[in-house]
Amino acid sequence: MxxxxxxxxxxxxxxxxxxxxxxxxxxxxxxxxxxxxxxxxxxxxxxxxxxxxxxxxxxxxxxxxxxxxxxxxxxxxYQRKSDDSSIGQSRGEEIGRVGTIVETVTQRQNGRITFAQGVLGSREWIAIADETIEAGNDAAIVAVEGNRLRVSKTSS
Structure with a gap:
């Protein structure tokens, strides 16, 4: 056996x-x-x-x-200590930076914004906004949303 x-x-x-x-x-x-x-x-x-x-x-x-x-x-x-969904993205350091709109942005149409010094590795970004901002005007970063920057008019 x-x-x-x-x-x-x-x-x-x-x-x-x-x-x-x-x-x-x-x-x-x-x-x-x-x-x-x-x-x-x-x-x-x-x-x-x-x-x-x-x-x-x-x-x-x-x-x-x-x-x-x-x-x-x-x-x-168990509680997650950090949100890993935005690895490599800004955690707010860029909020408030001011750039110049080079392509008009509206609520329905994305525009473009440029900066004198690069923001998160690039000088030009796609801009989105809740208001119309004409080309040539300054705008400030409100939030980083993926590969776009949410901007608003600067008060001048």
Whole structure:
């Protein structure tokens, strides 16, 4: 009679190996989702060491509850510290800079604005506005919206 390697291993080692594999996969993915399943498997490995007569059904139930519980706790208390959606964009340093409108901008039509010194790496930008600003007038940056600058008339 020949036994497979899995049937010869004790549950302590099976859960320990599974936990280490899951944590290694987490290190490759960097998502923090697989981590909790790996920690739960390592915890269950410790539990089977302390209670070696624990049945397989109880082991699976405890693993499911522990891993999903850890994941739920992490999701509840994890809060993103920064918004990564605007990587490489201005965080307000350019707001208020004044440039000259070279192509009239209206509520319905984008225009163009130029600056004496570059703004975010360029001297000329597509301008959008909530008002009509004629070519030749000065305008100030109100917001950076993707690859366009929202501008408004300067008070002069």
């Amino acid at each position: 020949q036994f497979g390697i899995i049937t010869m291993l004790e549950p302590l080692w099976i859960w320990g190996i599974l936990g280490l594999i899951l944590i290694a996969l987490e290190m490759l993915s960097g998502t923090f989702y697989i981590l909790w399943f790996g920690i739960a498997a390592l915890g269950l490995s410790l539990l089977t060491y302390l209670s070696p007569t624990l049945g397989i059904a109880w082991q699976l139930l405890i693993y499911a509850v522990l891993s999903l519980g850890l994941l739920a706790i992490w999701k509840r208390f």
